[in-house]
Amino acid sequence: xxxxxxxxxxxxxxxxxxxxxxxxxxxxxxxxxxxxxxxxxxxxxxxxxxxxxxxxxxxxxxxxxxxxxxxxxxxxxxxxxxxxxxxxxxxxxxxxxxxxxxxxxxxxxxxxxxxxxxxxxxxxxxxxxxxxxxxxxxxxxxxxxxxxxxxxxxxxxxxxxxxxxxxxxxxxxxxxxxxxxxxxxxxxxxxxxxxxxxxxxxxxxxxxxxxxxxxxxxxxxxxxxxxxxxxxxxx
Ligand SMILES: Nc1ncnc2c1ncn2[C@@H]1O[C@H](COP(=O)(O)OP(=O)(O)OP(=O)(O)O)[C@@H](O)[C@H]1O
Numbered sequence: 001x002x003x004x005x006x007x008x009x010x011x012x013x014x015x016x017x018x019x020x021x022x023x024x025x026x027x028x029x030x031x032x033x034x035x036x037x038x039x040x041x042x043x044x045x046x047x048x049x050x051x052x053x054x055x056x057x058x059x060x061x062x063x064x065x066x067x068x069x070x071x072x073x074x075x076x077x078x079x080x081x082x083x084x085x086x087x088x089x090x091x092x093x094x095x096x097x098x099x100x101x102x103x104x105x106x107x108x109x110x111x112x113x114x115x116x117x118x119x120x121x122x123x124x125x126x127x128x129x130x131x132x133x134x135x136x137x138x139x140x141x142x143x144x145x146x147x148x149x150x151x152x153x154x155x156x157x158x159x160x161x162x163x164x165x166x167x168x169x170x171x172x173x174x175x176x177x178x179x180x181x182x183x184x185x186x187x188x189x190x191x192x193x194x195x196x197x198x199x200x201x202x203x204x205x206x207x208x209x210x211x212x213x214x215x216x217x218x219x220x221x222x223x224x225x226x227x228x229x230x231x232x233x234x235x
Contacts, residue, residue, distance in 0.1 A: 001026045001185040002047070002153055007056035009046040015054070016042040018209045022187075024153070024202075029179050029186045031200035031217075033193055035230055039209040040189040044155045047187070048080045049073045060153065074104075079146035080155040086145050089131030093122050093141055096130050097148050104149035114182070115144035118174055136167035143171075147178065154178070154186045161191060168192060172199050193231050197221070205230060 002024040010016040016039045024030045032040050045051035047058055049070040058066045065073055074080075088096055097112055116123035119140040125133065130141060139159055146154055156175070160168040172195045178184055190196035197203060197217040205213040205220070207230050213220055220227065227233040 001028070001061060002187065003057075003059045004043075004047065005057045005059075007043075007046060007058065008054040009042060009051045009056070010054070011042075011052060016051070016209050017046065017206075019056070020206070020209070020211055022204055022211070022214070024185045024187055026185055027179055027183045028201045029175065029188060029199055030202045030204060031188045031190055031196035032204045032206060033190060033196050033231060034206040034212075038206045040206055041157055042209075043206065044080060044157055044187065044189060047073075047155060048078060074149070077150075077152040078155065079149050079151035079153070080157075081142050081146040081159065082157050086142055087130050087138060089129065091130060092127050093130055093133070094126040096141060096145055100145040101148045111148045111150050115147050118147075118177065119144060136163050136170070139163065139167070139171060140174075143174075147182075152184060154184050156186060156188045156190075158189055158191055160195065168195060175199055193233055 004020060004022045007017055007020040008015065020043060022030065032043060034040055042051050046053055049068050053067050057064060060076055060078065065076060097115065101112060121137055122140055122144060125137065133141060143159060160171050175186060175188065176199050179186055188196060197220065200217050203215065203217050203220050204211055205226060213223060213226050224234055
């Protein structure tokens with residue numbers, strides 16, 4: 001589904017990622033974790049055509065998407081959910097979702113019905129102005145705005161940042177459900193290491209712009225040095 005090979009990218013002269021290679025298969029969730037400033041968001045920015053790519057390749061279903069502009073990448077089936085940035089605060093929940101659907105050119109309301117089923121609280125609040133939603137509800141709306149575009153690949157940047165444990169658990173559970181029910185591939189950048197490992201099929205640890213671990217969550221648990229040094233887990 002998604003294959004990133006030997007990616008070198010950054011912002012102008014600021015080289016952030018060095019020879020990064022990742023794979024995300026169909027119906028797979030990969031978690032990308034690592035210290036602050038390691039380059040995790042830059043990986044998502046690179047996939048979505050926002051960061052500068054110096055060398056390497058990014059393929060979606062075998063098709064080269066490297067250096068394409070974001071609106072074309074979106075049209076090819078990638079949705080990027082940034083922390084609450086894609087929400088129109090003055091519009092209602094329902095209007096936000098319908099605008100996103102209209103922009104994607106998708107006329108069927110299947111995904112709209114699906115997100116209201118997935119997040120019943122949004123259905124209850126469909127007429128409410130998005131700017132007045134709680135942090136957790138806004139995060140659910142941000143994810144739903146991406147989902148109603150009917151993507152095949154979902155890029156999630158810290159979907160649980162700043163949320164209370166109840167919402168963290170709910171959002172993580174929903175991420176698993178989306179993969180299972182809709183067959184989406186998901187790249188999840190997450191600060192909460194424990195939750196990121198619970199939901200992931202595969203995990204990548206990025207430190208100083210380089211991949212220092214790739215494998216199963218259970219394999220990472222055995223890497224005591226990495227867990228302790230870079231992720232602050234264990235003794
Ligand atoms: N749009 C940008 N323009 C210039 N530099 C940027 C931009 N976005 C990020 N950077 C820089 O790139 C480096 C990597 O940042 P990035 O946001 O990818 O790290 P991260 O691993 O996601 O960190 P965090 O966990 O703190 O969110 C940092 O030094 C950051 O200051």
